[in-house]
Amino acid sequence: xxxxxxxxxxxxxxxxxxxxxxxxxxxxxxxxxxxxxxxxxxxxxxxxxxxxxxxxxxxxxxxxxxxxxxxxxxxxxxxxxxxxxxxxxxxxxxxxxxxxxxxxxxxxxxxxxxxxxxxxxxxxxxxxxxxxxxxxxxxxxxxxxxxxxxxxxxxxxxxxxxxxxxxxxxxxxxxxxxxxxxxxxxxxxxxxxxxxxxxxxxxxxxxxxxxxxxxxxxxxxxxxxxxxxxxxxxxxxxxxxxxxxxxxxxxxxxxxxxxxxxxxxxxxxxxxxxxxxxxxxxxxxxxxxxxxxxxxxxxxxxxxxxxxxxxxxxxxxxxxxxxxxxxxxxxxxxxxxxxxxxxxxxxxxxxxxxxxxxxxxxxxxxxxxxxxxxxxxxxxxxxxxxxxxxxxxxxxxxxxxxxxxxxxxxxxxxxxxxxxxxxxxxxxxxxxxxxxxxxxxxxxxxxxxxxxxxxxxxxxxxxxxxxxxxxxxxxxxxx
Amino acid sequence: xxxxxxxxxxxxxxxxxxxxxxxxxxxxxxxxxxxxxxxxxxxxxxxxxxxxxxxxxxxxxxxxxxxxxxxxxxxxxxxxxxxxxxxxxxxxxxxxx
Numbered sequence: 273x274x275x276x277x278x279x280x281x282x283x284x285x286x287x288x289x290x291x292x293x294x295x296x297x298x299x300x301x302x303x304x305x306x307x308x309x310x311x312x313x314x315x316x317x318x319x320x321x322x323x324x325x326x327x328x329x330x331x332x333x334x335x336x337x338x339x340x341x342x343x344x345x346x347x348x349x350x351x352x353x354x355x356x357x358x359x360x361x362x363x364x365x366x367x368x369x370x371x372x373x374x375x376x377x378x379x380x381x382x383x384x385x386x387x388x389x390x391x392x393x394x395x396x397x398x399x400x401x402x403x404x405x406x407x408x409x410x411x412x413x414x415x416x417x418x419x420x421x422x423x424x425x426x427x428x429x430x431x432x433x434x435x436x437x438x439x440x441x442x443x444x445x446x447x448x449x450x451x452x453x454x455x456x457x458x459x460x461x462x463x464x465x466x467x468x469x470x471x472x473x474x475x476x477x478x479x480x481x482x483x484x485x486x487x488x489x490x491x492x493x494x495x496x497x498x499x500x501x502x503x504x505x506x507x508x509x510x511x512x513x514x515x516x517x518x519x520x521x522x523x524x525x526x527x528x529x530x531x532x533x534x535x536x537x538x539x540x541x542x543x544x545x546x547x548x549x550x551x552x553x554x555x556x557x558x559x560x561x562x563x564x565x566x567x568x569x570x571x572x573x574x575x576x577x578x579x580x581x582x583x584x585x586x587x588x589x590x591x592x593x594x595x596x597x598x599x600x601x602x603x604x605x606x607x608x609x610x611x612x613x614x615x616x617x618x619x620x621x622x623x624x625x626x627x628x629x630x631x632x633x634x635x636x637x638x639x640x641x642x643x644x645x646x647x648x649x650x651x652x653x654x655x656x657x658x659x660x661x662x663x664x665x666x667x668x669x670x671x672x673x674x675x676x677x678x679x680x681x682x683x684x685x686x687x688x689x690x691x692x693x694x695x696x697x698x699x700x701x702x703x704x705x706x707x708x709x710x711x712x713x714x715x716x717x718x719x720x721x722x723x724x725x726x727x728x729x730x731x732x733x734x735x736x737x738x739x740x741x742x743x744x745x746x747x748x749x750x751x
Numbered sequence: 752x753x754x755x756x757x758x759x760x761x762x763x764x765x766x767x768x769x770x771x772x773x774x775x776x777x778x779x780x781x782x783x784x785x786x787x788x789x790x791x792x793x794x795x796x797x798x799x800x801x802x803x804x805x806x807x808x809x810x811x812x813x814x815x816x817x818x819x820x821x822x823x824x825x826x827x828x829x830x831x832x833x834x835x836x837x838x839x840x841x842x843x844x845x846x847x848x
Contacts, residue, residue, distance in 0.1 A: 291790060295771045298783045305837040308786050312830040315793065322796050326803045336802050339812045343798070343819030350820075351828030355835065366832060367785050374791045374825040380818035381797040388811045404754050502784055505791040505825075506768075510761060512797040522757060523764035524793040530768025531787040535780060625778075634781035641839035650778070 276328030283321030284520045290314035318520055360642050361599045365430040368423045368498045371505050375419025378508035382412035385515050386471050408514035410460045414478045416508040421482030423501050426494055445488050452481035493550045496539045503532020575726040580702050581742035587664035589620045594636050595629050597670015601732035604643040610736055617748045623649055624656040624693050626674035660697035668703040670732050676717045701725040704735045782836045789829025795822035
């Protein structure tokens with residue numbers, strides 16, 4: 273072992289340690305920000321380690337430096353600009369886009385090695401070693417391609433650029449995807465048999481498979497898909513680690529892969545969906561309209577903003593239930609103004625956060641934190657549920673399925689068993705909603721029919737603005 | 752590095768990941784996903800290796816460079832966006848009446 277090897281070994285070890293500490297730190301609110309920086313530092317460290325190793329051993333040609341600099345500057349610049357500019361409400365699709373590009377990177381590395389075998393990896397390899405090489409290249413391409421196209425489709429669907437085509441809800445899609453999967457397998461074995469050109473077949477069919485698998489999945493399940501794809505990009509990175517013989521890549525990739533799986537599991541639990549039904553069940557709304565839950569509403573009470581303000585003024589305890597509609601309306605700051613007024617009047621205000629409110633776990637927390645809502649006021653579902661009976665007013669803002677009592681009462685409902693917020697236990701419930709349309713699941717919400725529920729129709733932001741006006745007229749929060 | 756020891760690395764890395772991430776409050780799931788996602792851009796090391804070992808092979812240099820660009824887009828963007836999210840959490844509730 274010479275010096276460059278030892279230095280690289282030490283740096284790699286340090287980088288792995290720091291990455292692990294970074295991920296661990298990200299799990300606590302206090303340390304999260306520092307931990308993120310620590311992880312970023314570890315990543316830069318790993319680059320320095322690799323470059324110094326090559327400088328100390330084979331050297332790096334000027335030409336290589338030029339291409340390194342071009343790639344780094346362009347990639348970093350676009351990444352930084354997008355990260356600074358993107359609004360907080362489109363966080364899920366941004367993560368999807370970044371993730372897809374990570375997958376693309378692994379794919380390209382494997383493709384490059386496959387077409388132009390790099391010096392030390394293929395020459396004088398025995399059969400076993402070249403087999404491993406081909407398997408890791410294939411896995412890297414397969415997973416990388418699925419990650420890329422799947423993430424792009426997920427992003428396009430979240431952005432509303434792409435809707436779910438009707439045919440993808442029929443059984444045909446399973447057949448199509450099986451064809452893609454079998455074709456990838458054929459390409460894989462062909463590749464191992466030494467037919468290098470079948471690598472293109474592998475690229476094409478695995479890309480199509482990524483599209484075919486993601487396209488039928490409905491908007492409600494998108495967070496699960498993004499989380500799963502996040503896990504895939506880790507696996508792709510680990511596979512690329514086998515391709516270029518890098519332990520650091522394998523460790524980091526495996527850690528991310530495991531992280532994505534755990535997150536995916538958590539999200540599935542929160543939505544009462546199994547991973548299998550998310551991946552193969554198609555869009556939830558397409559199933560349920562056919563079976564149950566398309567009943568008519570019989571007892572809708574609608575009320576004005578003024579009534580809502582009067583009730584709020586008289587309350588002692590108010591719970592806010594924010595949902596995706598709040599995010600779409602970009603109304604988090606307006607909401608904060610309303611709650612500030614209520615607090616100034618001595619009314620206790622708490623935010624009830626369902627684990628899958630919004631489009632990703634934690635999405636609501638991010639949005640509300642942006643509007644300066646104190647962290648202590650955000651309560652998780654299990655903590656806040658016992659409080660509802662002692663609550664005067666619940667404001668449901670753009671949330672739907674997560675407050676549907678059917679999940680508890682109606683065993684025939686597709687939502688049955690999903691943990692929900694027991695808002696109906698409160699004395700009065702106001703649901704601020706644009707119209708009577710159903711939520712993500714496409715299922716009727718029994719809450720709206722209950723006698724203690726009143727609907728306030730309108731865009732969340734507009735209603736909240738009106739509410740501020742009404743509260744002002746009542747003299748709330750002006751002391 | 753022999754293949755078998757690389758497999759051990761893979762196994763231990765996965766177990767480490769499961770253990771590290773097992774206990775995260777839902778609040779931090781989006782930032783965590785975004786941060787973990789940035790780390791998956793570690794493939795930039797593979798892209799770098801490709802470029803260094805290309806030995807003047809122009810198509811390979813281009814593939815490596817594009818791959819490096821994609822990876823860094825993921826890494827830099829991912830860490831910045833995570834930092835932006837976390838900056839909101841760390842803000843102290845100073846404006847209490």
